[in-house]
Amino acid sequence: MLQVKNLSIKFSSHKKQTEVVKKISFNIGMNKILGIVGESGSGKSITSLAILGLLSENAILDGDIFFKDKNLATISDKEFQKIRGRKIGVIFQEPMSSLNPSLTCGNQVYEVLKQHTKLNKKEIFKEVIILFEKVKLPTPHRIYNSYPHQLSGGQKQRVMIAMAIACKPELLIADEPTTALDVTVQKEIIVLLKELQAENKMSILFISHDLPLVSEIADDLIVIYEGEIIEQGKTQDIFRNPKKQYTKGLINSKPSLSERLKKLPTVDDFIKKRTVSELYTKSEREQFHQKLYDSKPLLEILNLKKYFENHKGFSKKHAIKAVDDVSFKLYEGETLGLVGESGCGKTTLGRTILHLEEITSGQIFFKGKDITVLSKVELKNLRKDIQIIFQDPFSSLNPRISVGNAILEPMTVHNILPTYKDRKLYVLDLLKKVGLEEDHFNRYPHEFSGGQRQRIGIARAISLKPKLIICDESVSALDVSVQAQVLNLLNELKKSFNFSYIFISHDLSVVKFMSDQLIVMNQGKIEEINDSDKIYSAPKSNYTKNLIAAIPKGI
Numbered sequence: 001m002l003q004v005k006n007l008s009i010k011f012s013s014h015k016k017q018t019e020v021v022k023k024i025s026f027n028i029g030m031n032k033i034l035g036i037v038g039e040s041g042s043g044k045s046i047t048s049l050a051i052l053g054l055l056s057e058n059a060i061l062d063g064d065i066f067f068k069d070k071n072l073a074t075i076s077d078k079e080f081q082k083i084r085g086r087k088i089g090v091i092f093q094e095p096m097s098s099l100n101p102s103l104t105c106g107n108q109v110y111e112v113l114k115q116h117t118k119l120n121k122k123e124i125f126k127e128v129i130i131l132f133e134k135v136k137l138p139t140p141h142r143i144y145n146s147y148p149h150q151l152s153g154g155q156k157q158r159v160m161i162a163m164a165i166a167c168k169p170e171l172l173i174a175d176e177p178t179t180a181l182d183v184t185v186q187k188e189i190i191v192l193l194k195e196l197q198a199e200n201k202m203s204i205l206f207i208s209h210d211l212p213l214v215s216e217i218a219d220d221l222i223v224i225y226e227g228e229i230i231e232q233g234k235t236q237d238i239f240r241n242p243k244k245q246y247t248k249g250l251i252n253s254k255p256s257l258s259e260r261l262k263k264l265p266t267v268d269d270f271i272k273k274r275t276v277s278e279l280y281t282k283s284e285r286e287q288f289h290q291k292l293y294d295s296k297p298l299l300e301i302l303n304l305k306k307y308f309e310n311h312k313g314f315s316k317k318h319a320i321k322a323v324d325d326v327s328f329k330l331y332e333g334e335t336l337g338l339v340g341e342s343g344c345g346k347t348t349l350g351r352t353i354l355h356l357e358e359i360t361s362g363q364i365f366f367k368g369k370d371i372t373v374l375s376k377v378e379l380k381n382l383r384k385d386i387q388i389i390f391q392d393p394f395s396s397l398n399p400r401i402s403v404g405n406a407i408l409e410p411m412t413v414h415n416i417l418p419t420y421k422d423r424k425l426y427v428l429d430l431l432k433k434v435g436l437e438e439d440h441f442n443r444y445p446h447e448f449s450g451g452q453r454q455r456i457g458i459a460r461a462i463s464l465k466p467k468l469i470i471c472d473e474s475v476s477a478l479d480v481s482v483q484a485q486v487l488n489l490l491n492e493l494k495k496s497f498n499f500s501y502i503f504i505s506h507d508l509s510v511v512k513f514m515s516d517q518l519i520v521m522n523q524g525k526i527e528e529i530n531d532s533d534k535i536y537s538a539p540k541s542n543y544t545k546n547l548i549a550a551i552p553k554g555i
Contacts, residue, residue, distance in 0.1 A: 001171055001203040002028040002051070007063035009046055009055065017060070020046055022227040028171070033197060033204040035218030035235060037211050037250060039267070039479045040450060043227040044207050045093075048173050051205070052090060053080040067171065086116040089164035093176035095156035099148040105159045106132075106144030112166045131162040135192060152342055154185035161192065168200055175207045179477055182341045182506040183550040190217050209479040211250040213552040215239045223247050245270045253484040255513035257551065260285070260533065263488050264513065267481035289516060289531075296368070297329040298467060298500050299353070304362035306345075306352050322348040324524035326362075332467070335494065335501040337515030337532055339508050339547065345524040346504045350470045353502070354386055355379060367467070384414045387461040391473035393453035397445040404431075404441030407460045414464055430459045433496075434489060451482035455489070462493060470502045475510060487514060508547050512536050520544045 009021040021043040028034045036044045049055050051065055053072060065072040067088065072080070084090075092098040100108055106128050113124045125144075132140035135158040148156055157177060164172055174193065178186040194217060197204055208214050214221065214235070221238045223231040225246050231238055242248045249267030260280045269275075306323040323345045330336045338346045351357040353364060355371070364371050371382055390396040397406055407427045408420075417423045428438045434455040445453055454474065461469055471490065475483045487510065493499065503514045511518060511532065518532035522543045528535060539545045 001030050001032070001068065002205070003064075003066040004047070004051070005064040005066070007047065007050065007061070007065065009043070009050055009062075010060040011056075012058050012060060020227050021050070023063070024222075024224070024227075024229050026222055026229065026232065028203045028205060029219075031197070031201045031203060032220065033194075033206055033218045035214035035221045036205065036207045036224060037209065037214050037221065038224035039209055039250075039481050042224045044224050045175055047224075048090075048175050048205065048207055051173065052084055052088065053077070085112055085169075086167045087170050089167070089169035089172045091157070091160050091164045091172070091174045091177045093179055095153070095160045096148060098160060099156060101148055104145050104147055105151065109159070109163045109166055112163055116167045127166070128162070131166055132159075134165075134196070135159075135162045136188070137162070152185075153181055154188070154342070157181065157185075157189060158192075161189075161196070165196055165200065165202075169202060171203045171205065172197075173205045173207070176209070177206075178208070178213065183508065183552075184341055184546060186213070186552070187550040193217065209250075209481075210254075210552065211239065211247070211480075212254060216552055223250070245273065250480060253480040255487070255509045257509055257512065257536065257548075257553070261513070263491070264484040266484045266488070285533075292331050292334055292516065295331060297365075298332045298334075298367060299330040300363075300365040301329075301353075302327050302363040302365070304349070304352065304364065305360040306348055306357060307360045321345075321524045323352065326521075326524075326526055328519060328526070328529060330468070330500055330502065332500055333494070333498055334517065335503055335515045337511035337518040338502055338504045338521060339506065339511045339518065340521035340527070341506060341547075343523075344521040346521050347472055349521070350388070350472050350502060350504055354388060354470065355382070380414075384416075384464045385466050386468045386470070387464060387466040388470045388472060389454075389457050389461050389474040391476060393450070393457040394445060396457060397453065399445055402442050402444055403448070403456045404428075406445075406456065407431075407463050410460065411463050416464060427459070427463065430463060433493070434459045435485070449482075450478055451486060454478060454482075454486055458486070458489065458493070462497060462499070465497070466499070468500045468502070470504065472504045473506070474503075476505060476507065483510070490514070507551070508536070509551050520547070 004024065004026050006023045006025055007021055008019065008023050010017045010019045038044045050061055051072060055061060061073055063073065109128045109131060110124050113119060113127055119127065128144060129140045132143055137143045137155060137158050178189050181189065193204065206214060206218055218235045221232065221235040222229055231242065231244050231247050238247065239251065242251060246267060249270030252265050253267060255264060262278045262280055304323055304326045308320040308322055326349060338349065340346050348357060352359050359372060374382060404427055407430065408423055411417065411423050417426060428441060431438060431440055436452065436455055448456065475486050478486060494501065503511060505511045515532040518535045519529045520527040520535065527541045527543050535544060536548060539548060
């Protein structure tokens with residue numbers, strides 16, 4: 001179906017050429033799924049853009065890309081328009097930025113069929129509804145008339161898949177199609193792609209940084225590192241017996257579900273053959289918890305409710321119970337995990353603690369004081385003690401402010417340290433503590449990778465020396481290797497500064513590694529609360545069992 005021969009891609013800028021893909025070759029067979037795995041910047045997405053003819057003008061391509069009998073490396077843009085969308089479909093990583101916010105979802109799929117088929121308006125409408133049913137979207141007619149912002153992440157991704165398969169392509173390129181989705185939705189998308197592939201007999205190029213996830217869908221596998229293929233073959237063979245240290249690192253950077261490590265091994269640890277797999281003993285955890293839970297709680301939530309009014313028509317009001325009668329305690333030095341699917345209320349709960357959302361009823365005690373009845377001055381002081389690390393570090397940083405000033409700004413507002421010079425020295429020290437360089441102070445957010453930007457977000461949060469940090473899906477969009485580095489960093493900082501964390505995520509394996517106590521939320525309520533190891537080894541509710549079952553475990 002597809003044959004890539006000695007493909008090299010360079011980018012030229014300021015009289016300098018940077019080679020990002022280096023003489024790679026691979027084939028995709030008819031009705032087969034090929035997985036490409038590697039970290040951000042390894043060249044996997046650039047390779048897919050080359051196949052689609054979507055490289056930027058400053059790209060220099062060398063080599064051949066044969067799609068059946070046609071060399072895609074030499075054809076014109078006009079010829080590509082007949083292939084792209086019709087014979088080669090694509091699912092991009094981030095559906096919200098890939099879908100047009102000003103068009104309804106139905107019209108966006110309608111456009112593809114209008115461009116590439118001879119169907120009339122009535123036939124196209126009927127076909128879009130069939131496609132929405134095929135990708136298992138609920139109420140297809142409603143989705144047809146909905147805008148992207150009105151759908152969940154999983155639903156938006158299904159619209160993207162419907163658009164990609166609308167013309168029954170022979171090859172489908174799926175570029176990180178499940179990143180940042182719930183583990184349950186992720187599993188549904190994987191199952192759906194496999195079903196569609198079998199039904200339409202199409203080939204799939206599945207790109208991801210998550211090797212255990214790819215191993216659940218791909219027949220064959222390529223591992224890319226710094227633009228070169230370092231390992232390729234049958235997925236089962238590579239996953240069960242990886243030859244390269246880099247591949248072993250990609251497999252083992254994910255938190256273990258069977259044992260509790262003190263520190264996660266990173267890809268760099270495997271490449272340099274460093275041993276870091278030190279286990280927590282049961283007695284160590286018991287001693288720590290005994291000391292932890294003998295003290296007074298830092299945070300206590302009592303019967304907390306947060307309802308949103310949803311207006312149906314002109315008069316009817318319908319309350320959405322985002323947080324519904326939630327109670328729990330958090331102790332100083334503890335990490336409390338909060339896990340559940342999108343829409344379960346975990347982020348809203350975090351936002352109510354921060355006073356970013358006004359509660360409907362209930363009480364929030366911080367250091368013994370009810371913070372739901374604070375004055376403006378008291379609330380400003382509270383902001384210093386409770387900080388947040390957001391999911392997307394790029395959108396939470398001001399693109400016009402250098403990262404050093406982004407960290408300095410809240411310190412100035414809260415009068416941390418007496419002078420600008422003192423504050424700057426403290427920020428330079430913080431940058432080093434989170435694994436960045438002092439000369440990064442004057443750089444801007446766009447000059448950093450996703451992992452580096454998340455470290456900047458962490459530095460900004462800890463600059464105020466808070467007591468509690470809420471980590472809201474703070475590693476869900478990162479590579480597994482970068483994710484391991486950030487999780488280790490958070491644990492190191494917790495030891496140094498004696499922070500308490502509320503760690504929010506949909507990924508139970510990550511939350512289990514980070515947390516002492518774990519709360520599972522479902523539809524605004526607490527499904528179960530217990531020691532994180534106990535919840536994983538003996539989950540009480542079917543909901544929790546399904547969350548655990550959905551975690552990609554590999555072959």
